[in-house]
Amino acid sequence: MALILQKYGGTSVANIERIRKVAERVIRVHTAGNDVVVVLSAMAGVTDGLIQLAYQITNDPNRRELDVLLATGEQTTVSLLCIMLESMGCPAISLLGYQAEIVTNTAFGRARIVGIHADRIKELLGQRKIVAVAGFQGRDEQGNITTLGRGGSDISAVALAAALKAYVCEIYTDVDGVYTTDPNLCKNAKKLQKISYDEMLEMASLGANVLQIRAVEFAKKFNVPIHVRSSFMEEEGTMVVEEEEDMERLVVSGVAYSKDEARITLTRVPDQPGVASKIFTPIAEAGIVVDMIIQNTRKSGLTDLTFTVPKSDYPRAMAIQKEVAESIGAEQVLGDEYIAKVSVIGVGMRSHSGVACKMFTTLARENINIMLISTSEIKISCVIEEKYTELAVRVLHNAFGLDSISENF
Amino acid sequence: MALILQKYGGTSVANIERIRKVAERVIRVHTAGNDVVVVLSAMAGVTDGLIQLAYQITNDPNRRELDVLLATGEQTTVSLLCIMLESMGCPAISLLGYQAEIVTNTAFGRARIVGIHADRIKELLGQRKIVAVAGFQGRDEQGNITTLGRGGSDISAVALAAALKAYVCEIYTDVDGVYTTDPNLCKNAKKLQKISYDEMLEMASLGANVLQIRAVEFAKKFNVPIHVRSSFMEEEGTMVVEEEEDMERLVVSGVAYSKDEARITLTRVPDQPGVASKIFTPIAEAGIVVDMIIQNTRKSGLTDLTFTVPKSDYPRAMAIQKEVAESIGAEQVLGDEYIAKVSVIGVGMRSHSGVACKMFTTLARENINIMLISTSEIKISCVIEEKYTELAVRVLHNAFGLDSISENF
Numbered sequence: 001m002a003l004i005l006q007k008y009g010g011t012s013v014a015n016i017e018r019i020r021k022v023a024e025r026v027i028r029v030h031t032a033g034n035d036v037v038v039v040l041s042a043m044a045g046v047t048d049g050l051i052q053l054a055y056q057i058t059n060d061p062n063r064r065e066l067d068v069l070l071a072t073g074e075q076t077t078v079s080l081l082c083i084m085l086e087s088m089g090c091p092a093i094s095l096l097g098y099q100a101e102i103v104t105n106t107a108f109g110r111a112r113i114v115g116i117h118a119d120r121i122k123e124l125l126g127q128r129k130i131v132a133v134a135g136f137q138g139r140d141e142q143g144n145i146t147t148l149g150r151g152g153s154d155i156s157a158v159a160l161a162a163a164l165k166a167y168v169c170e171i172y173t174d175v176d177g178v179y180t181t182d183p184n185l186c187k188n189a190k191k192l193q194k195i196s197y198d199e200m201l202e203m204a205s206l207g208a209n210v211l212q213i214r215a216v217e218f219a220k221k222f223n224v225p226i227h228v229r230s231s232f233m234e235e236e237g238t239m240v241v242e243e244e245e246d247m248e249r250l251v252v253s254g255v256a257y258s259k260d261e262a263r264i265t266l267t268r269v270p271d272q273p274g275v276a277s278k279i280f281t282p283i284a285e286a287g288i289v290v291d292m293i294i295q296n297t298r299k300s301g302l303t304d305l306t307f308t309v310p311k312s313d314y315p316r317a318m319a320i321q322k323e324v325a326e327s328i329g330a331e332q333v334l335g336d337e338y339i340a341k342v343s344v345i346g347v348g349m350r351s352h353s354g355v356a357c358k359m360f361t362t363l364a365r366e367n368i369n370i371m372l373i374s375t376s377e378i379k380i381s382c383v384i385e386e387k388y389t390e391l392a393v394r395v396l397h398n399a400f401g402l403d404s405i406s407e408n409f
Numbered sequence: 410m411a412l413i414l415q416k417y418g419g420t421s422v423a424n425i426e427r428i429r430k431v432a433e434r435v436i437r438v439h440t441a442g443n444d445v446v447v448v449l450s451a452m453a454g455v456t457d458g459l460i461q462l463a464y465q466i467t468n469d470p471n472r473r474e475l476d477v478l479l480a481t482g483e484q485t486t487v488s489l490l491c492i493m494l495e496s497m498g499c500p501a502i503s504l505l506g507y508q509a510e511i512v513t514n515t516a517f518g519r520a521r522i523v524g525i526h527a528d529r530i531k532e533l534l535g536q537r538k539i540v541a542v543a544g545f546q547g548r549d550e551q552g553n554i555t556t557l558g559r560g561g562s563d564i565s566a567v568a569l570a571a572a573l574k575a576y577v578c579e580i581y582t583d584v585d586g587v588y589t590t591d592p593n594l595c596k597n598a599k600k601l602q603k604i605s606y607d608e609m610l611e612m613a614s615l616g617a618n619v620l621q622i623r624a625v626e627f628a629k630k631f632n633v634p635i636h637v638r639s640s641f642m643e644e645e646g647t648m649v650v651e652e653e654e655d656m657e658r659l660v661v662s663g664v665a666y667s668k669d670e671a672r673i674t675l676t677r678v679p680d681q682p683g684v685a686s687k688i689f690t691p692i693a694e695a696g697i698v699v700d701m702i703i704q705n706t707r708k709s710g711l712t713d714l715t716f717t718v719p720k721s722d723y724p725r726a727m728a729i730q731k732e733v734a735e736s737i738g739a740e741q742v743l744g745d746e747y748i749a750k751v752s753v754i755g756v757g758m759r760s761h762s763g764v765a766c767k768m769f770t771t772l773a774r775e776n777i778n779i780m781l782i783s784t785s786e787i788k789i790s791c792v793i794e795e796k797y798t799e800l801a802v803r804v805l806h807n808a809f810g811l812d813s814i815s816e817n818f
Contacts, residue, residue, distance in 0.1 A: 066492065080462065080466065082474040
């Protein structure tokens with residue numbers, strides 16, 4: 001029998017009834033002879049509620065203390081699950097981040113795991129106990145409580161699975177797997193049986209909110225097989241695994257999109273050495289992450305420069321660029337919040353040419369103008385007008401043959 | 410300057426506004442040059458809410474896990490207070506039970522403190538930080554979270570004050586001190602400036618819910634001066650201290666009452682060796698605490714036996730005694746839930762005779778029948794009909810001169 005790690009998200013433990021369902025599932029797997037470690041998130045909405053409470057006090061709550069506050073969310077769910085399991089006659093024990101010896105650095109609110117001492121968990125598993133570990137939290141070297149940032153429970157789960165050499169890390173969520181694209185947008189979206197870590201990384205960073213991106217990186221690094229599945233049904237979900245030969249059958253395995261960015265253009269910028277630095281240094285100093293950059297050279301030593309930033313940073317970035325434009329003598333600063341990034345992703349691209357060409361042709365056929373393009377080894381992204389997002393996703397999904405794959409290809 | 414320990418109860422931290430008031434008070438004391446350690450309870454109602462949540466799952470929640478759940482209450486308040494203090498520019502740090510190294514035995518839900526390693530707190534105080542410690546919780550030798558039972562935050566506070574050799578342990582609550590009797594019952598009740606540990610113990614055990622009884626025992630053992638006062642006003646409250654010479658000026662310093670008991674009488678019990686054991690052994694085995702016992706010998710080798718039990722245990726105790734009565738051949742079992750215990754308390758009794766006599770005479774003058782009597786060195790208690798409680802308290806309060814003492818005697 002195997003060691004199975006199961007992680008349940010906030011909607012899966014949102015109330016006592018759902019916690020009961022989780023307990024039943026855990027007991028089934030345990031009774032079949034497996035060892036089970038469960039990682040839980042806080043009940044849906046609880047973490048946001050606690051953050052709001054802190055912000056009633058100040059807009060800049062002390063980070064160490066905010067982590068102490070937030071850690072109560074997962075503490076509540078692990079204790080409730082263990083009370084439930086014990087009441088059903090199944091031996092269980094909860095461990096908080098520090099008790100599970102999940103050691104992190106001291107970056108409160110966005111701590112990184114530096115090590116896990118899994119001896120205690122192994123000992124408890126040896127006693128045939130179900131071990132419920134509070135996700136999202138750890139402790140630093142000094143014993144302070146730390147949290148891992150948004151989606152941190154996924155990271156806790158994968159890290160524990162790696163430390164314990166679990167057979168699989170099952171991520172239970174409110175969707176039943178990873179789809180070729182957003183099923184809400186495209187009725188022909190198909191659930192993928194398998195996806196590679198690299199594809200999942202591109203999907204995650206492009207707005208498919210199934211798995212936390214750092215968790216996927218961690219899984220890739222330690223080769224932890226992830227099984228993304230729904231806690232509301234029995235059906236299998238999607239395996240996120242190392243790239244395999246047969247994955248390359250599909251050239252493109254998914255179409256992702258994101259509406260979280262805005263575009264800024266500086267026109268008629270003097271094309272001189274050092275200008276790019278003057279434009280991007282103040283943006284970087286403000287902690288704003290620039291995603292895509294494109295430069296169109298005009299005649300007469302002038303150039304237009306366009307880049308994208310997260311929509312939430314757009315007002316600040318615009319203000320900064322207006323000052324920059326003045327100082328470098330650019331003509332004007334244009335901004336556009338109504339853009340979307342549409343991407344096709346697939347490890348098969350490595351060995352297939354013509355993917356970019358097909359993508360551009362498909363969009364052109366619908367008269368969708370491409371503003372910016374960026375590519376990686378396994379991804380091509382195009383920025384388009386926001387209003388065409390749904391259309392673009394659907395036509396690309398069809399063009400790359402995803403409409404017609406069977407669910408169990 | 411001194412080390413001041415302040416403990417705030419649930420009503421004092423019931424919401425963000427009250428936590429702000431607490432922070433302001435703490436900062437005033439700190440700014441005056443004192444070191445301050447703050448112990449907090451959970452927000453009023455939170456602990457009960459968590460218990461209810463657990464009981465939605467089962468009537469017998471796993472005790473270890475229940476403690477993990479309950480510990481979130483104080484974790485929330487200490488982190489919020491520190492966020493508040495830091496936002497006001499005052500360096501502060503929260504410590505949970507295990508971080509403050511409050512070590513207990515493993516009796517989950519009613520753990521006893523076995524030691525406190527105060528080095529960390531001393532170090533933090535040395536950095537001029539305000540240290541906010543979560544009350545009510547500790548850790549056992551294995552690192553499990555434990556809780557100290559009802560009113561446990563008082564115990565945390567006194568134990569920390571003892572370990573740190575604090576100048577005073579201030580207990581902030583929703584009353585402004587210890588009164589000669591319940592002010593809701595007797596408008597002439599006076600706030601005491603000082604009371605001895607022993608008197609406070611008798612007051613606490615007799616239903617004056619100001620201080621947790623184990624906390625007073627602890628304070629007495631380690632000679633920690635307690636200052637009971639209100640968090641809603643500036644005025645000084647009542648000092649609970651070692652007995653001093655001048656305390657004996659008052660023969661009786663308080664009148665307490667309790668309606669929490671019920672009375673059971675077995676009539677015509679054969680007066681033979683071993684009968685008392687047959688009556689009280691099954692009661693003890695059921696975990697029921699008997700308070701007062703009285704036996705009236707009749708003629709012809711028969712006796713009536715009366716005792717009191719907590720009202721919550723009354724139905725179980727009655728059921729047990731009905732079986733017992735049959736097996737020992739007693740005539741019948743009579744029960745009475747409508748009783749009250751009225752007590753006069755004072756260290757001055759030790760050196761003054763006639764207190765009991767005056768108590769009985771005073772009650773008799775009002776035609777209040779005394780059903781049971783018990784005494785200690787500094788206390789006399791009478792069980793009477795419940796309906797006479799208020800009258801009895803008022804006439805005793807007057808008879809022992811408490812109506813006329815000045816507030817600053």
